[in-house]
Amino acid sequence: MTRASPYDRDRTLDAAMSLFWNKGYHATSLKDLEAALNMKPGSIYAAFKSKENLYLLALQAYFERSRQAFRDMLAQSSSPLRGLADHLRGFALLPEADATRQACMLTKTIVDTKSTDPLIAERSREYLEGIRLEIAAGFEAAKIAGELGPQADPNRLARRYQANVAALRLELHQGTNSADLHDLAEDMAGEVEALRV
Numbered sequence: 001m002t003r004a005s006p007y008d009r010d011r012t013l014d015a016a017m018s019l020f021w022n023k024g025y026h027a028t029s030l031k032d033l034e035a036a037l038n039m040k041p042g043s044i045y046a047a048f049k050s051k052e053n054l055y056l057l058a059l060q061a062y063f064e065r066s067r068q069a070f071r072d073m074l075a076q077s078s079s080p081l082r083g084l085a086d087h088l089r090g091f092a093l094l095p096e097a098d099a100t101r102q103a104c105m106l107t108k109t110i111v112d113t114k115s116t117d118p119l120i121a122e123r124s125r126e127y128l129e130g131i132r133l134e135i136a137a138g139f140e141a142a143k144i145a146g147e148l149g150p151q152a153d154p155n156r157l158a159r160r161y162q163a164n165v166a167a168l169r170l171e172l173h174q175g176t177n178s179a180d181l182h183d184l185a186e187d188m189a190g191e192v193e194a195l196r197v
Helices: 009-023 030-037 041-048 051-076 080-092 105-113 118-144 154-174 178-193
Strands: none
Touching: 009 030, 009 051, 009 105, 030 041, 030 051, 041 051, 051 080, 051 105, 051 118, 080 118, 080 154, 080 178, 105 118, 118 154, 154 178
């Protein structure tokens, strides 16, 4: 009798994240998970305890990956404000085949689970808040660097910026043509750069 090959936890979580991100928590069936993870139901439950727990782990992986990508963008930029602007521009440059050309998984999760699965919805809200705090830290760094005036409120700017990111992600999700998407991202990036004193 052949033994099942051991699973790679990170790769399995990546596959689960992609599936959940695409289909949503409720629309993803056990059969979907079996196929995407190449695991039998017993193995899935042995490794992850429940569909809910697997979703929470996938959501955490999504958050950590998104946060790190944002940090990397700012770290590689010539200045915090430029990094913030270029992050917005980056959405219009995503290749057609890129899986991230859809609405944010955190936002989709809140819509999908707010009235049915409060724990999942709350975790997603916490992660969105974590992303907003990262953005606020970027604006705070710009303020310290003298790119923003002393009256600038990093938290308020971060909330507006996060709303713009959500709007860009929705445009991607809807399949807005690349020229219009580029113009929108450039307008938003220009608004960020116009904050420079």
